[in-house]
Amino acid sequence: xxxxxxxxxxxxxxxxxxxxxxxxxxxxxxxxxxxxGHVPLLVHGGSALTNRLAExxxxxxxxxxxxxxFTSRRTDxxxxxxxxMACASINKSLVERLxxxxxxxxxxxxxxxxxxxxxxxxxxxxxxxGRTVVIRDDYTGRVEQVNTLLxxxxxxxxxxxxxxxxxxxxxxEAINVDxxxxxxxxxxxxxxxxxxxxSNVPGLLRHFPDESSxxxxxxxxxxxxxxxxxxxxxxxxxxxxxxxxxxxxxxVVFADGRVPHPVRRALEGEGTVIHA
Amino acid sequence: xxxxxxxxxxxxxxxxxxxxxxxxxxxxxxxxxxxxGHVPLLVHGGSALTNRLAExxxxxxxxxxxxxxFTSRRTDxxxxxxxxMACASINKSLVERLxxxxxxxxxxxxxxxxxxxxxxxxxxxxxxxGRTVVIRDDYTGRVEQVNTLLxxxxxxxxxxxxxxxxxxxxxxEAINVDxxxxxxxxxxxxxxxxxxxxSNVPGLLRHFPDESSxxxxxxxxxxxxxxxxxxxxxxxxxxxxxxxxxxxxxxVVFADGRVPHPVRRALEGEGTVIHA
Numbered sequence: 001x002x003x004x005x006x007x008x009x010x011x012x013x014x015x016x017x018x019x020x021x022x023x024x025x026x027x028x029x030x031x032x033x034x035x036x037g038h039v040p041l042l043v044h045g046g047s048a049l050t051n052r053l054a055e056x057x058x059x060x061x062x063x064x065x066x067x068x069x070f071t072s073r074r075t076d077x078x079x080x081x082x083x084x085m086a087c088a089s090i091n092k093s094l095v096e097r098l099x100x101x102x103x104x105x106x107x108x109x110x111x112x113x114x115x116x117x118x119x120x121x122x123x124x125x126x127x128x129x130g131r132t133v134v135i136r137d138d139y140t141g142r143v144e145q146v147n148t149l150l151x152x153x154x155x156x157x158x159x160x161x162x163x164x165x166x167x168x169x170x171x172x173e174a175i176n177v178d179x180x181x182x183x184x185x186x187x188x189x190x191x192x193x194x195x196x197x198x199s200n201v202p203g204l205l206r207h208f209p210d211e212s213s214x215x216x217x218x219x220x221x222x223x224x225x226x227x228x229x230x231x232x233x234x235x236x237x238x239x240x241x242x243x244x245x246x247x248x249x250x251x252v253v254f255a256d257g258r259v260p261h262p263v264r265r266a267l268e269g270e271g272t273v274i275h276a
Numbered sequence: 277x278x279x280x281x282x283x284x285x286x287x288x289x290x291x292x293x294x295x296x297x298x299x300x301x302x303x304x305x306x307x308x309x310x311x312x313g314h315v316p317l318l319v320h321g322g323s324a325l326t327n328r329l330a331e332x333x334x335x336x337x338x339x340x341x342x343x344x345x346f347t348s349r350r351t352d353x354x355x356x357x358x359x360x361m362a363c364a365s366i367n368k369s370l371v372e373r374l375x376x377x378x379x380x381x382x383x384x385x386x387x388x389x390x391x392x393x394x395x396x397x398x399x400x401x402x403x404x405x406g407r408t409v410v411i412r413d414d415y416t417g418r419v420e421q422v423n424t425l426l427x428x429x430x431x432x433x434x435x436x437x438x439x440x441x442x443x444x445x446x447x448x449e450a451i452n453v454d455x456x457x458x459x460x461x462x463x464x465x466x467x468x469x470x471x472x473x474x475s476n477v478p479g480l481l482r483h484f485p486d487e488s489s490x491x492x493x494x495x496x497x498x499x500x501x502x503x504x505x506x507x508x509x510x511x512x513x514x515x516x517x518x519x520x521x522x523x524x525x526x527x528v529v530f531a532d533g534r535v536p537h538p539v540r541r542a543l544e545g546e547g548t549v550i551h552a
Contacts, residue, residue, distance in 0.1 A: 057332055081365055088364030089357055092442070092450060095387055100448030106389040111371055113382040113435050153429070159389050166368070172376030174368060 012192045013263055014183035014240075015044040016199035017090060021257040023097055026198065029263035030160060031101035039155045040263075042105075042162045043186060044094065045179030046087035047073070047233075054082045064126035064135065070235060072124070075139045075176040080166065083176055084109070087164040094162050106154060107162040110143065111174050115151065116167035116182055118144040120175045141175035143167050143182045146189040180233075184240035188247025195244045196266040197237055198257030203272030204230065204238070215272050220245040223274060245276045288468045289539055290459035290516075291320040292475035293366060297533040299373055302474065305539035306436060307377035315431045316539075318381075318438045319462060320370065321455030322363035323349070323509075330358045340402035340411065346511060348400070351415045351452040356442065359452055360385070363440040370438050382430060383438045386419065387450050391427065392443035392458055394420040396451045417451035419443050419458045422465040460516035464523025471520045472542040473513055474533030479548030480506065480514070491548050496521040499550060521552045 011033070015026055033040055050073070054061045059082060062074035075083065091107040098105035110116025120141040123134050151161055165182065166174040180197060187195040204226060206213040218226065223242050230238045241252040255262060255271030265271070287309070291302055309316055326349070330337045335358060338350035351359065367383040374381035386392025396417040399410050427437055442450040443458065456473060463471040480502060482489040494502065499518050506514045517528040531538060531547030541547070 056334075081369075084368045085361040085365050088368075089361050092360045092364075092385060092387065093357075095385070096444070096448065096450045099387060099390070099444050102448070104390055107385065108388070109368060109371070109383065111368065111375060112384070113430075114375070114380055150433075150435075153433070154389075157426075157429075159426075168372070168375050172372065172378070174372045 009038065009194070010190065010192045011038070011040045011194045011196060011267065012183055012187035012190070013040055013042050014180055014195065014197045015042060015094070016197070016257055017045055017048045018200040019048065020200045021198065022259070022262065023094060025260050025262050026257065027094065027097040027101055027103070029261055030098060031103050032264065034103050034160065039158060039160055041151065041155065041186065041190065042094065042160065043179055043183035044087070044090055044162070044164055046083060046090050046164065049086040049090060050083045053086050054079065057082060064124060067125060067127055067132070072140055073176060074135070076137055077139065080139045080174060080176060084166060084174070091162055091164045098160060098162070104159050105162050106159045107164070109164050110167035110177065110182060113147055113150050114168060115147045115163065116143040116177065116186075117147075117170065118142045118167055118175070118177065120169035120171065120173055139166075139173060139175050141167065141169055141177055143177050143185045146186050148189050151190060178236050178240070180237045180240035181243060184244035184249075185247070187244050187249045191248060193250050194267065195241070195249050195252045196263055197241070197252065197254050198262055198266070199237070199254070200256075200258055202256045203254040204234070208234070218272060218274050220274055220276050241274055245274065250276055285314065285470070286466065286468045287314070287316045287470045287472060287543065288459055288463035288466070289316055289318050290456055290471065290473045291318060291370070292473070292533055293321055293324045294476040295324065296476045297474065298535070298538065299370060301536050301538050302533065303370065303373040303377055303379070305537055306374060307379050308540065310379050310436065315434060315436055317427065317431065317462065317466065318370065318436065319455055319459035320363070320366055320438070320440055322359060322366050322440065325362040325366060326359045329362050330355065333358060340400060343401060343403055343408070348416060349452060350411070352413055353415065356415045356450060356452060360442060360450070367438055367440045374436060374438070380435050381438050382435045383440070385440050386443035386453065386458060389423055389426050390444060391423045391439065392419040392421075392453065392462075393446065394418045394443055394451070394453065396445035396447065396449055415442075415449060415451050417443065417445055417453055419453050419461045422462050424465050427466060454512050454516070456513045456516040457519060460520035460525075461523070463520050463525045468525050470527045470529065470543065471517070471525050472529050472531055472539060473517070474531055474538055474542070475513070476532075476534055478532045479530040480510070484510075494548060494550050496550055496552050517550055521550065526552055
C-alpha cells in the first residue's frame, strides 16, 4: 500500500442512468483504480430504465412536484417494485462488467444490511394545477444513516460496493431515495476525498443545454446560486454536492459519463470541480 | 451463545417460487431463529415470476430438455436480464419482510463478490422432436465454488444472507444456475447441518400430485430411485439433495412452504426427511 492508496484519496462515484452513459468506460476506469490499490465505492439509480420498464408493464411513470420545486417519482407499491427491478438490472449489468475485468464487485441495495436507513415521508404535498394535493401511499424518503462498518469491512477485504436504491425506512419499509443525495451522504459518512457525479452532460452548464457554457470551477459557497441555474434532475445533484461538501468531502466533480476514461478525467479535474 | 447456536445446527433454507409459498410465514420463522441466536442462510430462485415477467415484456419463456431428461430455461441475453429482474424483485421482497421483523437481511446475487462461481456451459445439447439441437448463445451453468469466507464473515456479524441467481462464470459472465442445486452446494461447503427445501407440495410424493402419498423418511442411498419417481422441477431438487448429502450435509428436508411455520415444521421433521 502506498500513501496514495491508504484511503486518503477514497472516491465515491455516482453513475447516472441517462442515455449515453458508457458503463464499459466507467468499468475500465474502476479496474484501473483497483489495479493501483484504490477501492472506490459506486452508486447508481435507475430512473431512465424505470420509466421504460414502467411503460412496458402498463404502469406508466408519474412525477410529482413539491412546493419547493423539486420533482420526484410518484412511488406507489407497484412503482416501487418496478423501480427495484430496473435498479437491479443496471446493478447486475455493472457487477458483471466489473467481474469480467477482475474487479470483485458486490452489488447491494441500500435496504440490504441496513446500508441506507432514513425516514419515509409520511405524506407528500404536491402542487397540481395550482392546488396542493396530499399523497399518503408513497414510498419515498431519504438517507440519514449509512452502515459504514459493513461498507468499510467489505472494502478492506477488496470488494467494490455497487450501491443502488431502495433504502430502508426506520420502520423496515423499502423507500425510493434519490441516488445522487444518497451518494453524497455515503461519501460524507465514509470520509471520501472526492465524490464524482457522472451524467450525460459535461458538468454544470450556465446555459443548459449549451455545453460550451460549462462552469469549470466553483466554490462551495457559490453553489447555492447554481441551484437556480440547474434544471430538472441537476437540481438534486447540486443539492447532493452541497450536502457532500457540508459533510466534509473535499471535492465534488460533475463530469461527463459518455466519454472514454470518465472517472480518470473527472479525478484530473475535467468537468465542474467544486471545492469545499 | 448456547451449544445449539454454536453453528453445529446451521441451516440453509431454499425457498421455492411456486404459487402459494408464504413469504410472510417463512420470514416469521427466520425471525424466530435469529431471536434464538441462529443465523440461517436463505436461497431462492425466480422461475415462476420470470415466466410472468417474460410474457409481459414480450419475450416468452422457452425451455429445453437435455437428453438425460432434465428441463432448463433457455437463457439468451434478454432472458437472462428478465430472470435477473424477477429474482431481484423476490429478493427485495424477502429482504424487506425480514428487515420489518428486525432481521438484518442482506440480499446478494451469486455473482456479487464471487459468491457462486462455476463453469458456463459451452454448448447445450437439447432434444427437439427427436433430433439433437446444439445451442451456443445460452447463459447457463452451475456452481462449483462458493465464497464461504464472505458468507461466514457476514453471518458472524449477524447478517442473514439471502442469495439468488445468477452466478458468475470463470470468465466473468452472469450465468443462470439452478437455485436448488446452488443451495445444496452452498450448504455442503458451509458445513450446514440441515438443508430445508420449501416448495408448494408437502414433500416428495410417491404418486404426484396425491399429497396422501407423502414419503416421510428416506435414506440417502435410496434417494436415487426417487429421481425416477420425481417429476419436472422435483427432479432437480432430488439431485440437489443427493449433492448436499454427498457433500456432508446431515439432513435434507423437503417441506411445505405454504403453511404457517414452514421452517420450524421442517426442522421438526415434517415433510420428507432424508438422512445421510
